[in-house]
Amino acid sequence: MSAAPESAQSRKERRDAALAALVAGVPYARFLGIAIERRGDELTALLPFQPSLIGNPLIPALHGGATAAFLEVTAIIELAWSALIEDEAAIDPARLPRMPKTIDFSIDYLRPGLPRDAYARARVNRSGRRFASVHVEAWQDSRARPFATATGHFLMPGGAGAGDG
Amino acid sequence: MSETTETGPTFPLSQAQAFIEALPHARALGMRIEACGAAGVEMSMAWDARFVGDPETGVIHGGAVSALMDTAAGTMAMFSRDPPAVTATLGLRIDYMRSATPGERVRCRAVCFHRTRSVAFIRVTAWDDDAARPVATATGSFTLDPLPGARR
Structure with a gap:
């Protein structure tokens, strides 16, 4: 139990700082230009368009690998975040837990990613002590028309059997 | 045809590398093509601090x-046909x-193990300097369409 009650505003600032630190701690997310926005308990990942994300310049369409990485980063951040906010008192932007590790990741490419901004949201289907299953969808113009979806399994940090390097 | 054989055609590396260089995201990640033919496509990428998770x-x-792995698999799908497919x-x-x-080059090899008129099924294995223990494997399905103006 904390000694003094924390104000809602201070709690929000601490949460936002922790989320920002979580994202900043992934160099590859920075390389791709990924930003994460939080509205209450819902996270939305943003992949601002840049020419270096293009795969086939003739179509032109986003590279399947860039899309895959965007989905995977979104899934990992959602998972790390949802594990973090389970224990509100332990949220410390300066001391964040290790990130979950991807075991497998399966992507469905539904339509070409257009040369414009993309968004993604992930849903943790199951989160156990050691393993988690996460589903993630990415869209551009319309949330109802995702251009790629993915499901992955992850090894939770610090769980029994985790940490083989 | 249900299996590609080891005797399939190969494509000039300079041409294949030029194709990879034309893909902005592949260029941004510094991907290099090491081998390219109907029997398999090999690619590699240097470790880079910006790519760290x-x-x-x-x-x-x-x-x-x-x-x-996606780039190698897609390239393999493309060159699973002669002339290459879209x-x-x-x-x-x-x-x-x-x-x-960390610090080691990641390499991968993509192989087409089945191809229909419209789809190629590709398997990829990735390694670092320790070639005995794969870092990752992938399986993918890829659409095949004739190049504009090319005959099937």
């Missing part, structure tokens, strides 16, 4: 390995066996 360990992000990824599943060793 976990700064505490320096291990490259799974997404960067995915991008390399291709797009339908689905890709990646299994991450272990962390790639």
Whole structure:
């Protein structure tokens, strides 16, 4: 139990700082230009368009690998975040837990990613002590028309059997 | 045809590398083509601090390995036909066996193990300097369409 009650505003600032630190701690997310926005308990990942994300310049369409990485980063951040906010008192932007590790990741490419901004949201289907299953969808113009979806399994940090390097 | 054989045609590396260089995202990740033919496509990517997923360990992000494997698999799908086909990824599943060793080049080899008129089924394996233990494997399905103006 904390000694003094924390104000809602201070709690929000601490949460936002922790989320920002979580994202900043992934160099590859920075390389791709990924930003994460939080509205209450819902996270939305943003992949601002840049020419270096293009795969086939003739179509032109986003590279399947860039899309895959965007989905995977979104899934990992959602998972790390949802594990973090389970224990509100332990949220410390300066001391964040290790990130979950991807075991497998399966992507469905539904339509070409257009040369414009993309968004993604992930849903943790199951989160156990050691393993988690996460589903993630990415869209551009319309949330109802995702251009790629993915499901992955992850090894939770610090769980029994985790940490083989 | 249900299996590609080891005797399929190969394509000039300079031409294949020029194709890779024309893909902005592949160029951004510094991908290099090592071998290219109907029997298999080999590609590699240098370790780079910008590609790291976990700064505490320096291990490259799974997404960067995915991008390399997707590019090799797509290139393999393309060159599974002669003349090469236009291709797009339908689905890709990646299994991450272990962390790639920081500082080491990631290499992968894509093989087409089945091809229909419209779809190529590709398997990819990725390694670092320890070729005995794969870093990741992937299987993917890719659409096949004739190049504009090309005959089937």
